[in-house]
Amino acid sequence: VVPKMVAYKLLKSAFALPDPVQVVCWEGRLEGLLGELALHALDIVLADTAIPSTVRILGHSHLLGESGVSLFASSKIATKYKKNFPTSLDGAPFLLPTSNAMLRRGMDEWFSEKGITPRVVGEFEDGATMKAFGQAGKGIFPGSTVVDKEISRQYLVRKVGDVPDVREQFYALSVERRLKHPGVLAIVDSAQKIIFRNSKLSSKPGH
The missing domain is CATH 3.40.190.10 (Periplasmic binding protein-like II)
Structure with missing residues (x-):
């Protein structure tokens, strides 16, 4: 579970892009959200854990930072x-x-x-x-x-x-190793440079 105040700090950078994007937030249990991610119904999942090894999804866990x-x-x-x-x-x-x-x-x-x-x-x-x-x-x-x-x-x-x-560690979970969506890139960049300045961004496979 990502605290709502942390989620807001992460997501607000997506609203500041020169080309506006629409942010749609869904809340639920990790397994269900990962299922939607695998179906490409979601761009990313924000979580306080990496993708569990028990979950059968080909995805990647991008460490945003820790607190x-x-x-x-x-x-x-x-x-x-x-x-x-x-x-x-x-x-x-x-x-x-x-x-x-x-x-x-x-x-x-x-x-x-x-x-x-x-x-x-x-x-x-x-x-x-x-x-x-x-x-x-x-x-x-x-x-x-x-x-x-x-x-x-x-x-x-x-x-x-x-x-x-x-x-507490916070991750962006995605099906892509290399993130491409401008809104997602803004979230990750903001996390690395502003919110979690002392943490280094890393990525590891979901399995």
């Missing part, structure tokens, strides 16, 4: 848990993605490494819903550091701390 993770909460909760971060998080109320999400797996590993046992008060498949509960003061939630200012501004929350050890 660390930050933790956010309402002002009252952030003030309480910022001090002595991250040990202060033991027993803290957390809002987390569901167990099938790459971000959740990374967070669970980090909790284990740090000896932190969070009090999970909610699990969400939709990141926007998770952030809305965080805005309402229900707990601490993770978000991409690359859009930390946007998260704080849109949801009126404060950063509790950064978790640089947990990394």
Whole structure:
């Protein structure tokens, strides 16, 4: 799952082309989107994982970049848990993605490494819903550091701390090794030069 704020930052460059293009966004499970990609019904799929080896599709995974993770909460909760971060998080109320999400797996590993046992008060498949509960003061939630200012501004929350050890990777999945569509090229170029400046673009086969 690619957070909607990250998706927007990636896609907005396609709107700035001298020759206008129409952007049509579909949301769904990766397997279904890859099926549409194989049928050439989609130009690219934005994802937080490369094409799985178990998926029978001749495609390519273009790494756009990666981001660390930050933790956010309402002002009252952030003030309480910022001090002595991250040990202060033991027993803290957390809002987390569901167990099938790459971000959740990374967070669970980090909790284990740090000896932190969070009090999970909610699990969400939709990141926007998770952030809305965080805005309402229900707990601490993770978000991409690359859009930390946007998260704080849109949801009126404060950063509790950064978790640089947990990394999110973002890919453009395509049936082409060499991308050609001008809108897709604009997205990839923007990701490499602006959004994820410290990451190098790479491509690897889907199998």
